[in-house]
Amino acid sequence: MEKITLFWFRRDLRLEDNTGLFYALQQEKNVLPLFIFDRNILEKLDDKADARVEFIHTQLAEIKSRLEQKGSSLLIRFGTPEEVFQELLEKFDIQTVYTNRDYEPYAKSRDSRIDTLLKGNRISFLAFKDQVIFEPGEILNGSGEFYKVFTPFSRNWLEKYRQTKVQTLETPNWKNLFKTSALPMPSLEEIGFEKTTLPFPPKITDEALISHYDQTRNFPAQNGTTRLGIHLRFGTISVRKLAQVAARLNETYLNELIWREFYMMILAFNPQVVDRAFKPAYDRIPWRNNAEEFQAWCEGKTGYPIVDAGMRELDQTGYMHNRVRMIVASFLTKHLLIDWRWGEAYFAKKLLDFDLASNNGGWQWAAGTGTDAQPYFRIFNPDSQTEKFDRELKYIKKWIPELDTIKYPKPIVDHKFARARALDTYKKALEQ
Structure with missing residues (x-):
């Protein structure tokens, strides 16, 4: 069996400034990118014309095409993560699995189960910070507890951000990708979904709009917000790059990114x-x-x-x-x-x-x-x-x-x- 390293995409559907992917390609050879259409999540969606599934499918097709231009591909599976990893363990000699952390209750329990499965096969499971600037637990009050009020949390966040000088990552070492011909990709219909007519907002960081965000954001008739929510949600843009733009141009917009991390922290510490x-x-x-x-x-x-x-x-x-x-x-x-x-x-x-x-x-x-x-x-x-x-x-x-x-x-x-x-x-x- 061929020795490979897996990089598992989840809420980070991009090739640039992707922490887990960057380190996988820096440190390992034969890195095969993987995405799992998780049956546990998809089966809970009543509407089979769910535009978010279509959005993911579209982004994966784009990533797959770009990887194929580099002589590799994207392995896409449909099933529960346990089923998929069990199947891959039988097919490949997996050395290490890299991924980026997620803080939702289901994601944490899923990763714990996969970690146990891999450890049982003497495989390391390495997870990195990627979808946030600061993870739950990095911004704490003087007593070492999570903040329950936003304003002091945001003050601490900003101070830490200025001190840390958060950097984006350079281009990964693409030479370390697993070499393969194009791998098959399941259609939307094959995973039980169908196309919709909803338009997806473009992946554009509009600096002119961000610079006026504090003046325009409250007026729904104006084109005064970036509409980047879906891209942040699925990681098709880097939050580090967006924060750099916001910090340079508009404190009010940066504040919205801090609210996002405040609520992630609240959920992580209070899953109830x-x-x-x-x-x-x-x-x-x-x-x-x-x-x-x-x-x-x-x-x-x-x-x-x-x-x-x-x-x-x-x-x-x-x-x-x-x-x-x-x-x-x-x-x-x-x-x-x-x-x-x-x-x-x-x-x-x-x-x-x-x-x-x-x-x-x-x-x-x-x-x-x-x-x-x-x-x-x-x-x-x-x-x-x-x-x-x-x-x-x-x-x-x-x-x-x-x-x-x-x-x-x-x-x-x-x-x-x-x-x-x-x-x-x-x-x-x-x-x-």
């Missing part, structure tokens, strides 16, 4: 937040969970234009503007008193840039249940949010063409009544 409130007392809230009202929210038919525009944008594009995400989440949890977990699950199903840590953190922030959350008594008024951020109704009219007609529904709840009900419900639950 996946299905429970970070603040346990908030699990006592008696959510109304009216299914008809939830459906109206999902379909963008609440009678609150800024909310409905956001939900329709999400449904039609797989994207929702960040300011509007906060408005629709506040509306669901406060105006309708529907459990934040319902909204979080809906976003998880629809968002192209879905990231467990950020989605969970954002929803718990809006509901008041999370770490460093929006206090429960602060409730967004959809009308005043519209007045501030979409005064000319350009965003709203783009998604609600029937706005000024009888076809557009009346509000499903009165704002003043809903606000008072939410305040009363939260207050009583927290006083128990």
Whole structure:
């Protein structure tokens, strides 16, 4: 059997500035890149026209083509990671497996199982930091504990960033790639999925846009955000390169990258937040969970234009503007008193840039249940949010063409009544 080293792609679908791949190619010979379409993850996706799976498939085809230009290829398998590694152990004499770390609960348990399997075969499993600037545990408070509040975390993060001078990695040693002819690639249909019509945002770091980000980011009618969420989620761009641009051009944009790492840290230290409130007392809230009202929210038919525009944008594009995400989440949890977990699950199903840590953190922030959350008594008024951020109704009219007609529904709840009900419900639950 031929001796090889494996590099396992996961949330790092790029060849440049990829830490694990770089070190594999620096230190080993016959490096064969691998990607596993993980059956454990894919079987949980109800919609077989899931654009995120298509996005991954597209990126892999591009990586595979570029590797083939270098005389190698990409090995792509469909199955559980245990099944795939068991099969590869029988086919190759694997020396070492390189990869980049992931901090989600499933990923950590998966890697632990693969590490055990490989150790049983006397194979090293080497994992590197790649999808973050600082890992959970690198930014701690004076007592050596994780931060529960964002502002001191971000101060510490920035100070450490300036001291560390985070570097991007040079070009890997491509000569050490495993030499092979093109390997087969399963079609989307072969892994149980199908193509969609959703457009993917381009992988462009727009420096002009980033330099004005603090002035444009809150206005959904403007092209004021980078739309790089999906690329950060699947690692098609390097967070180190993006942070360098942000640090040079716009502190507000850099702050968004710090929020991303704050929520990753919260999830890593508190895996229970996946299905429970970070603040346990908030699990006592008696959510109304009216299914008809939830459906109206999902379909963008609440009678609150800024909310409905956001939900329709999400449904039609797989994207929702960040300011509007906060408005629709506040509306669901406060105006309708529907459990934040319902909204979080809906976003998880629809968002192209879905990231467990950020989605969970954002929803718990809006509901008041999370770490460093929006206090429960602060409730967004959809009308005043519209007045501030979409005064000319350009965003709203783009998604609600029937706005000024009888076809557009009346509000499903009165704002003043809903606000008072939410305040009363939260207050009583927290006083128990």
